[in-house]
Amino acid sequence: MAKEPLRVLVTGAAGQIGYALVPMIARGVMLGADQPVILHMLDIPPAAEALNGVKMELVDAAFPLLKGIVASTDAAEACKGVNVAVMVGGFPRKEGMERKDVMAKNVSIYKSQASALEQHAAPNCKVLVVANPANTNALILKEFAPSIPEKNISCLTRLDHNRALGQISERLSVQVSDVKNVIIWGNHSSSQYPDVNHASVKTSSGDKPVRELVADDAWLNGEFISTVQQRGAAIIKARKLSSALSAASSACDHIRDWVLGTPEGTWVSMGVYSDGSYNVPAGIIYSFPVTCKDGEWKIVQGLPIDDASRQKMDATAAELVEEKTLAYSCLA
Amino acid sequence: MEKEPTRVLVTGAAGQIGYALVPMIARGLMLGPDQAVILHLLDIEPAAEALNGVKMELIDAAFPLLKDVIATTDVMEACEGVDIAIMLAGFPRQEGMERKDVMSKNVSIYKAQASALEQQAAENCKVLVVANPANTNALILKEFAPSIPEKNITCLTMLDHNRAIGQIAEKLNLHASDVKNVIIWGNHSSTLYPDVNHATVTTTDGVKRVRELVADDHWLNKELITTVQQRGAAIIKAWKLSSALSAASAACDHIRNWVLGTNKGSWISMGVYSDGSYGIQHGLIYSFPVTCKNGEWSIVQGLKIDEFSRAKMDATEKELIEEKELAYSCLGQSI
Numbered sequence: 001m002a003k004e005p006l007r008v009l010v011t012g013a014a015g016q017i018g019y020a021l022v023p024m025i026a027r028g029v030m031l032g033a034d035q036p037v038i039l040h041m042l043d044i045p046p047a048a049e050a051l052n053g054v055k056m057e058l059v060d061a062a063f064p065l066l067k068g069i070v071a072s073t074d075a076a077e078a079c080k081g082v083n084v085a086v087m088v089g090g091f092p093r094k095e096g097m098e099r100k101d102v103m104a105k106n107v108s109i110y111k112s113q114a115s116a117l118e119q120h121a122a123p124n125c126k127v128l129v130v131a132n133p134a135n136t137n138a139l140i141l142k143e144f145a146p147s148i149p150e151k152n153i154s155c156l157t158r159l160d161h162n163r164a165l166g167q168i169s170e171r172l173s174v175q176v177s178d179v180k181n182v183i184i185w186g187n188h189s190s191s192q193y194p195d196v197n198h199a200s201v202k203t204s205s206g207d208k209p210v211r212e213l214v215a216d217d218a219w220l221n222g223e224f225i226s227t228v229q230q231r232g233a234a235i236i237k238a239r240k241l242s243s244a245l246s247a248a249s250s251a252c253d254h255i256r257d258w259v260l261g262t263p264e265g266t267w268v269s270m271g272v273y274s275d276g277s278y279n280v281p282a283g284i285i286y287s288f289p290v291t292c293k294d295g296e297w298k299i300v301q302g303l304p305i306d307d308a309s310r311q312k313m314d315a316t317a318a319e320l321v322e323e324k325t326l327a328y329s330c331l332a
Numbered sequence: 333m334e335k336e337p338t339r340v341l342v343t344g345a346a347g348q349i350g351y352a353l354v355p356m357i358a359r360g361l362m363l364g365p366d367q368a369v370i371l372h373l374l375d376i377e378p379a380a381e382a383l384n385g386v387k388m389e390l391i392d393a394a395f396p397l398l399k400d401v402i403a404t405t406d407v408m409e410a411c412e413g414v415d416i417a418i419m420l421a422g423f424p425r426q427e428g429m430e431r432k433d434v435m436s437k438n439v440s441i442y443k444a445q446a447s448a449l450e451q452q453a454a455e456n457c458k459v460l461v462v463a464n465p466a467n468t469n470a471l472i473l474k475e476f477a478p479s480i481p482e483k484n485i486t487c488l489t490m491l492d493h494n495r496a497i498g499q500i501a502e503k504l505n506l507h508a509s510d511v512k513n514v515i516i517w518g519n520h521s522s523t524l525y526p527d528v529n530h531a532t533v534t535t536t537d538g539v540k541r542v543r544e545l546v547a548d549d550h551w552l553n554k555e556l557i558t559t560v561q562q563r564g565a566a567i568i569k570a571w572k573l574s575s576a577l578s579a580a581s582a583a584c585d586h587i588r589n590w591v592l593g594t595n596k597g598s599w600i601s602m603g604v605y606s607d608g609s610y611g612i613q614h615g616l617i618y619s620f621p622v623t624c625k626n627g628e629w630s631i632v633q634g635l636k637i638d639e640f641s642r643a644k645m646d647a648t649e650k651e652l653i654e655e656k657e658l659a660y661s662c663l664g665q666s667i
């Protein structure tokens with residue numbers, strides 16, 4: 001018997017990432033090839049015509065899994081009954097804007113989105129915040145939607161995780177599907193720490209540690225880290241537009257693994273509400289290594305952390321604590 | 333044992349449709365979730381940096397099925413060993429351009445592409461032309477790649493097919509998956525004929541004919557037809573850009589059905605080399621209803637054609653004959 005459709009909300013749906021994301025969702029890439037979906041798409045009134053254009057194209061694609069489309073500029077209507085919410089909408093940084101200004105704009109957006117979600121979303125709605133500053137937007141959303149379980153609010157660092165896998169696979173000339181268990185610690189920003197100390201590569205003679213196979217600590221501790229941290233800017237330089245394809249694909253990976261579970265022996269990176277694991281301050285949204293099962297994520301515990309890693313993990317935590325302070329001052 | 337990767341070429345890969353299409357291919361939406369792929373991406377020199385940006389994003393997405401990406405501005409390198417070729421590249425119509433100018437530009441592009449594909453592609457390479465004028469670009473490609481079997485050269489009308497299904501589903505307040513067997517006849521242009529005379533809907537009371545359920549011949553014979561014919565322009569009006577998402581998705585449907593077979597009891601629409609079926613002139617790339625099996629398409633035969641349909645099918649054929657003449661005159665050759 002066919003499954004009941006799940007309602008998936010995409011905010012900022014008329015934008016670049018939304019346009020890449022919605023066909024992926026409609027094709028079952030996010031929730032599985034046998035899971036029908038109803039797409040809820042939200043954007044701001046100036047984008048209403050473009051949003052309708054996206055809806056028209058979704059109708060034109062005759063997707064077998066797509067059982068309905070709700071395209072709206074009204075947050076309450078868009079949030080109604082949603083089981084999954086992917087928050088792509090946000091205020092982009094413009095030339096000349098101060099960090100505080102960007103933060104202020106986004107903080108008020110996520111405060112009102114929180115309200116709408118809390119009132120209208122389905123119970124146990126899973127939320128993924130993509131729009132930057134992703135971790136802090138997610139934190140604001142959590143703070144202003146107290147009845148949404150904190151475990152259900154996450155932010156996207158899967159893009160950075162996938163970028164790290166990609167860099168290692170290129171370096172070793174192996175397939176990316178053979179590389180696993182990198183970790184992205186902390187903030188989805190240039191202070192993120194891509195940690196390969198527990199990463200491995202599948203070879204014909206079994207799983208080998210990445211550090212051993214790459215045999216170049218200078219690269220792993222230097223260029224590799226800055227490449228992953230700055231990859232977003234590199235994409236903008238090449239494309240003249242920011243990463244939509246890879247961000248959308250990673251958002252699908254994040255939700256799919258969360259809902260359907262991570263493969264045995266593999267973890268992924270998710271920005272989640274810190275419980276103090278690994279001496280990371282509690283009460284911020286921080287990216288950790290997680291496994292997922294039965295629709296729940298769990299931080300991978302007990303991984304040895306060396307001094308160099310400790311420093312980097314602390315630095316990105318400090319930045320998140322600063323962002324939290326800045327966000328709250330904007331709301332005062 | 334894992335399957336050998338299939339090499340898929342996308343020309344014009346740095347453009348809008350390419351950007352929507354390549355992640356779909358990399359996720360197995362074109363060839364199935366267990367078929368590894370190697371992407372060959374081609375674009376022109378001015379787009380080289382953007383093309384590299386697309387390659388970077390494909391690496392960043394860590395797609396399990398994507399075994400390699402070759403991004404190049406060299407057509408010979410791009411075509412080497414490809415099993416599937418999706419031709420998005422073409423010269424877009426610009427304001428003030430005459431039809432003859434657009435045709436002329438595209439005809440020389442497709443003549444050159446034909447050559448490279450013929451020399452470099454794998455045997456039995458399947459070709460799908462998307463760039464407009466799709467049917468005539470495909471015809472030129474066929475004429476200048478004589479060693480590529482004519483059955484392997486097609487053009488995209490699946491987008492129009494899906495659009496027709498979408499309109500009927502909306503009209504009946506049903507899901508697209510419940511509607512099937514529309515037909516797009518002819519040219520992927522404003523003369524295309526969306527024919528619902530054999531289309532059906534799956535309802536709780538069994539399979540019903542679309543004409544019977546819609547019970548509005550006026551809508552079916554007028555509004556549906558013009559909506560589908562002009563849908564591309566409607567999207568541009570809303571979006572300010574032409575349809576990328578739906579075109580990319582339709583391209584995946586076209587190839588997937590061709591390679592993996594159509595569902596039992598269903599057909600799709602494909603622009604294929606006419607063999608004279610339904611009284612359509614030989615030697616045009618014309619959209620027909622087809623079923624697919626074992627990697628081959630075959631035209632659904634024996635469907636009843638009423639007078640109304642006949643007139644429309646002939647009109648779009650006439651336009652294709654004119655386009656063929658225009659194309660050949662651009663090349664300075666007689667047919």
